[in-house]
Amino acid sequence: MVSNSIAVIAPTPAGDRLAQRLLDGLPNSGLWTKPRPDASPHAQTYEGPLSDLVATLWDQQDQLVFVLAVGAVVRLIAPFLTHKSQDPGIVVVDETGSLVLSLCGGHLGGADDLTRRIAALLGVSPVITSASAALDLPAVDTLGLPYGWRRGEGDWLAVAAAIAHQDPVSVTQTCGWALWQTVLPEGHPFQFVPSETAAAHLWISDRQPPPRSPQVCWHPRTLWVGVGCERGVSAALLESSIRQVLQSQGLAWEAIAGVASLDLKQDEQGLLELAQQWDWALHFFPAEQLAIQPVPNPSTVVADAVGTPSVAEAAAIAVGAVLIVEKQVFRDPSGACTVAIARAAQEYTPRPGKLYLIGTGPGALSQITPAAQAALADCDAIVGYQLYIDLIRPLLRPTQVIDARPITQEVQRAEAAIALAQRGLTVAVVSSGDCGIYGMAGLVLECLVAQGWDGQTPAVEVCPGITALQALAARVGAPLMHDFCAISLSDLLTPWPVIEQRLTAAAQADFVVALYNPRSRTRLQGIQTAVDIFRQARPKDTPVAIARSLYRDGETIHLTTLADIDVDQIDMLTVVLIGNQSTQRHGDRLVTPRGYGVRSSDT
Numbered sequence: 001m002v003s004n005s006i007a008v009i010a011p012t013p014a015g016d017r018l019a020q021r022l023l024d025g026l027p028n029s030g031l032w033t034k035p036r037p038d039a040s041p042h043a044q045t046y047e048g049p050l051s052d053l054v055a056t057l058w059d060q061q062d063q064l065v066f067v068l069a070v071g072a073v074v075r076l077i078a079p080f081l082t083h084k085s086q087d088p089g090i091v092v093v094d095e096t097g098s099l100v101l102s103l104c105g106g107h108l109g110g111a112d113d114l115t116r117r118i119a120a121l122l123g124v125s126p127v128i129t130s131a132s133a134a135l136d137l138p139a140v141d142t143l144g145l146p147y148g149w150r151r152g153e154g155d156w157l158a159v160a161a162a163i164a165h166q167d168p169v170s171v172t173q174t175c176g177w178a179l180w181q182t183v184l185p186e187g188h189p190f191q192f193v194p195s196e197t198a199a200a201h202l203w204i205s206d207r208q209p210p211p212r213s214p215q216v217c218w219h220p221r222t223l224w225v226g227v228g229c230e231r232g233v234s235a236a237l238l239e240s241s242i243r244q245v246l247q248s249q250g251l252a253w254e255a256i257a258g259v260a261s262l263d264l265k266q267d268e269q270g271l272l273e274l275a276q277q278w279d280w281a282l283h284f285f286p287a288e289q290l291a292i293q294p295v296p297n298p299s300t301v302v303a304d305a306v307g308t309p310s311v312a313e314a315a316a317i318a319v320g321a322v323l324i325v326e327k328q329v330f331r332d333p334s335g336a337c338t339v340a341i342a343r344a345a346q347e348y349t350p351r352p353g354k355l356y357l358i359g360t361g362p363g364a365l366s367q368i369t370p371a372a373q374a375a376l377a378d379c380d381a382i383v384g385y386q387l388y389i390d391l392i393r394p395l396l397r398p399t400q401v402i403d404a405r406p407i408t409q410e411v412q413r414a415e416a417a418i419a420l421a422q423r424g425l426t427v428a429v430v431s432s433g434d435c436g437i438y439g440m441a442g443l444v445l446e447c448l449v450a451q452g453w454d455g456q457t458p459a460v461e462v463c464p465g466i467t468a469l470q471a472l473a474a475r476v477g478a479p480l481m482h483d484f485c486a487i488s489l490s491d492l493l494t495p496w497p498v499i500e501q502r503l504t505a506a507a508q509a510d511f512v513v514a515l516y517n518p519r520s521r522t523r524l525q526g527i528q529t530a531v532d533i534f535r536q537a538r539p540k541d542t543p544v545a546i547a548r549s550l551y552r553d554g555e556t557i558h559l560t561t562l563a564d565i566d567v568d569q570i571d572m573l574t575v576v577l578i579g580n581q582s583t584q585r586h587g588d589r590l591v592t593p594r595g596y597g598v599r600s601s602d603t
Contacts (some may be wrong), residue, residue: 004062004110007032011050013066014095016040021097022065025121025374026114029065030089032057032384050078063089063105063114070094070101077104084108091115093122094296101127107139113378116397120373131164136185136398140202144218146380147177148349148424150254152203152217159200159216174205176220176347177423183399192582206255206343219254222349224283226316226327227261227271228302230335235270235277238337241330245339249325257348258282260315262290262306270334281348282317290314296326316342351424353458355417357441359434359465360392363552367471368392372463376428383417384430384440391552392430401425414440421458433467438488439517468575469514471550475557479545479579484512489519489526496526503530507537512583512592515576519567527567527576534578535562543579543590546570559588 006029010019016033020040032053035045046053057064058080066073073092080133081087083102089109092101100122102115112128119126132139140163143149164168166189173192184190191198196212203209203217225242244252258281265271266284275282280447284292287307295317298309312327321342329338340569356375361367373395376382381401382389389396389404396402401420405413417429441462448460473480485506491499506513513534518527534542540563547557548571558569562578570576583592 004028005060006030006063006065006114007057007061008065008067009033009050009053009057010043010067012067012095013038016043018093018095018097018357019043019067022093022118022121025117025371026033026065026275051079054080058088061088063091063110065091065093065118067093067095069377070103073103082525089114091118091574093118097122098124099127100124102129106130107132107142112139117374120377120395121370123370123373131160135164135166137163137188138180138183138399140216143180144176144220146351146425147179147220148347148351149204149218149220150178152209152219152252152254154203154216155214156216158214159202162200162214162311165199168195169200169202170195170198171202172205172209174207175222175343176204176206176218179401183401186399206252208250208252213393217252217254219252221255221257221349222321222344222347223251223255223318223345224257224316224321225259225312226340226342227259227337228311228315228327229261229268229271229337231267231268232335233268233337234332234334235271235273237332237334238270238274238328241328241337244330245325245328246343249341251325251341256280257344257541258319260285260314260319262287262308262311264306279350281350283315285315285318289318293317296323312338313338314338320344337528346423349424353421353424354426355421355444355458356426356428356458356463357435357439357444357460358428358430358463359439359467360388360430360432361466362433362468362471362550363391365392365394367466367551368395369463369465372465375461375463376430378426379428380425381420381427381487382430383413383415383420385413385432388430388432402411406531410443411447414444417444418447418451418458431465433471434465436462437467437486463593468516468547468550469577472514472545472557472575472577475547475550476545476559476577477586477591479512479577479583479590479592479595480544481592482512482580482582484514486514486516487530488516489523489530490517491523491526499526500529500533500548501583503533504537508536510538510580512580513578515578517572518574518576519570520572523570527570531562531565531567536560542581543583543585545590546574546578548574552576559585559590 006026008019008031010016010033019031031043033039033043070092087105089105089111090103091111091114100115102111106112108172115126140160168191169189171190171192201212206222211219221409260283263284263286269466289307293314295310295313303309319322321344323342325337325341327340358372376395383403385407386404403416417427420427429440435441487502542562544560549555
């Protein structure tokens with residue numbers, strides 16, 4: 001998902017207060033409200049009719065969020081609506097925060113995605129009425145956006161209607177990522193065997209489609225244009241030349257990824273203007289690098305002039321693509337240029353990609369933070385251990401890519417998530433508890449650094465969660481009121497002598513201690529050793545809490561003492577909390593005094 005500019009409009013005091021809850025969770029957002037003494041200090045205020053503000057913001061913002069009655073919003077925006085491909089996305093939130101509605105611009109305007117994010121922040125269900133959402137299908141008019149594809153010509157309304165009616169839709173895909181196909185539900189209307197008799201056609205290719213109706217086109221950006229030119233050549237000549245070459249070969253203009261040329265052309269004004277106009281990537285190579293590229297049409301004249309026998313063909317190949325159209329020469333009064341075309345195996349995307357490292361808490365959906373839920377709603381793909389994904393399944397959309405792997409494949413999960421983000425997707429890596437406490441956050445960052453990550457792309461955001469020791473502490477009272485620590489008894493990554501040293505130090509230092517990963521089918525002795533260490537350092541009546549499957553089905557909590565711990569009750573789904581010398585048990589509660597000197601009622 002791409003972050004857009006968002007205007008949150010909240011005219012009333014109640015709406016203003018609700019809107020302030022949303023701003024932190026909506027990047028690139030601003031708040032507009034009426035001037036009043038209690039208005040948010042972060043808000044921009046407006047005088048006059050609200051319709052005047054809407055007129056000002058309509059063409060400036062990608063999305064508008066109204067904290068207002070739906071009927072009032074309908075009347076406000078009606079005069080400004082033109083076409084769904086141009087209008088901003090409109091979301092309505094009622095002043096109580098109990099309803100979030102995608103009103104219009106659901107697909108192209110991004111209102112559906114924004115509605116899901118706001119609903120997650122408020123802890124309510126989104127109201128989305130688009131046909132594709134009801135069918136658990138990706139919307140055809142936004143299908144290629146996560147992959148950086150560009151829309152071509154087509155009858156989008158007719159094809160969308162065929163999909164909504166579950167009529168057969170023939171799909172031809174000659175290039176581009178096929179990941180979108182993995183989320184299609186059973187019984188979907190798409191047919192991947194060519195059919196001229198289908199009700200509609202979806203064309204995904206860097207080539208132009210055959211004439212069919214109704215049909216829509218998505219063009220993965222796989223084509224790289226190699227350009228050589230005389231100094232001062234016009235952008236008009238460059239554009240007309242490239243269009244002529246593409247048209248003669250049946251290739252799509254929308255499939256152009258970028259332009260490649262000699263580094264001497266980095267300041268060539270016509271080339272820069274054209275690339276900026278069409279949002280093309282630019283690659284410039286030194287003559288030495290171009291000179292070593294094998295090309296079909298080298299020129300000694302060019303070599304004498306710029307130090308390489310080829311510019312257009314060599315530059316197109318140098319980006320890592322395969323030459324498919326040899327150079328052609330074009331002239332007009334502004335000068336001359338050469339154009340060659342190469343095709344890359346993987347499409348180019350301008351999207352930078354993002355990784356959310358999310359802690360989903362102990363298990364219950366109610367224990368996941370609103371920020372984490374909003375991040376999940378923002379994602380194209382979710383990566384995690386199968387059990388943890390199953391626990392959050394009600395929060396996920398059928399159109400999100402799910403990569404669930406076994407518990408022993410942590411490195412593979414991290415690398416898979418990074419690979420998805422590097423191709424421009426917004427990806428969540430989920431861990432139970434807190435992702436930064438025995439979770440996946442550290443491993444993902446380690447893998448990024450090992451791959452030469454620049455700290456910027458892909459972007460990384462860590463969303464904390466309630467970890468097991470916090471969940472257990474909440475269930476049994478307040479045992480963490482004084483200094484505490486957590487120790488994992490798993491020796492898969494840490495040598496047992498080091499773990500034993502830490503256990504001894506923590507026991508002697510009188511920390512309240514949480515033991516993670518205490519026992520598995522193959523690690524039976526570690527927990528007994530840990531208990532013995534604490535029995536040597538602390539009174540035998542020290543309170544202990546043993547909890548299993550916290551906030552999940554089958555939750556059990558057992559309060560005991562160091563002397564009476566039964567290690568056979570403990571497994572990998574268990575966390576053990578050992579009190580310090582001042583921890584006290586009061587019925588089914590544990591309290592570790594902070595030391596405020598509270599006097600009992602009988603003094």
